[in-house]
Amino acid sequence: MANRYLHNVRGLFDTIAPNYDRMNNIISLGTHRHWRKQTMRHIHLNDTAHALDLCCGTGDWTIALAQTISSKGEVIGLDFSAPMLTIAEQKVARAHLQDRVWLRRGNAMHLPFHDNTFDLVTIGFGLRNLPDKPAALAEIYRVLKPGARLVCLETSQPDLPVIKPVWQWYFTKVVPFLGRLFAHQYQEYSYLQETTRHFASYRQLATMFQQAGFQDVHFQRFNFGAAAAHFGTKAVAK
Template sequence: MTQSPKNTDVQALFNKIAPEYDKMNNIISFGTHKLWRQRVMTKMTFPVGAHIIDLATGTADWAIALAEKSDATTDVTGLDFSEEMLAIGQKKVDVSDFSNKITLIQGDAMALPFEDDTFDIVTIGFGLRNLPDPVRGLQEMYRVLKSGGQLVILETSQPDNPLVKPFWQLYFGKVMPIFGKVFAKGKYTEYKYLDETTENFMDYLTLGQTLLKIGFQKVTISRFNLGAAAVHYAIK
């Protein structure tokens, strides 16, 4: 059982919310999470014949987008610990134009089942904060990246503008859990937990510093929606 720092079984939690996950993502972010991924990928470099892994791939939206963006000889692996999320993702992969390029597997982002220096690109979208030990997860990402490979982290963040932050806290702390109760068959507790992981996760500057300490280079950061999300790019 994979426990979060708040002693929550996150695997069971994501299995439970899987049926409503895509719908809730669209509601909570007002659809902007898709635009964020597209903007992130415009700044990525896709080598010919690349090996890409998308960690915490969930229902495979980013894995499919990466397959679409890359050349025909690239392969994309999507890894997640939730079998229910992967089952939904597999259905989406099967009806996509890229089923021959994408492989979904169940696994632990903190103990990746791959050799050192395997991937040209590692991505993780809105999943790092749910790892019981994010630093260990980042160390694993460093290990499986090839020298010169790219790491891309898209994650919720905390606005630091004193005028914006109270509204952000109200939305994530009060409104989002209610959305879970109304639109996700009463899952108030689960979406309250997701709010707490966002609020308690390291800020974007600390994450950038952590990447440098692990050994990543050329760390750059962009922020979206007044700081509600941030993307970190880094090179091994």
């Protein structure tokens, strides 16, 4: 069942890849870039760091991370969609970062890396699309070095009584309409709004981090709770 679900979701992202960046800008009114920039302020990598950007999509966060390190470090961008990675590869080339960025196709729930490999793992707007989120968090925990951090940027749900109904209306009605209007992909964006609406709340996601073993779990919310960045640290063995 999980494999079929993953196959269907991969097909969806393969389909929307050509319009993905444009639609992100339209749907979020450009605020997704602000969310990532705010999150990056909490990330401090040394020049030789080894980082992993999961569900990297078209590579924006992968590139942002790579711009903070030297060619002695590396950032691996992993995604299950080949068309998404093709676009990411073009962006990396335009940014002249081929000496420190590696793009790889793979499954975030079964990472092809050794234990204790990375100084940082990021995942942006991807966790909600994985059928087994605890498995993905366990894999991330495994490949992080002790003391290293996971940073997850995701859509979330506002809880203010004045904001919540507007947010629900926007995602249930407006987002699919925008998908049809600008990308002729109504069904695809109907699915994406459903994953957003039914994803864990910011408090539930913090609990999932803790259940996976992460310490010092905290979060920062954006746009009245429309998105949130979660942070967790892998325990250091005593």
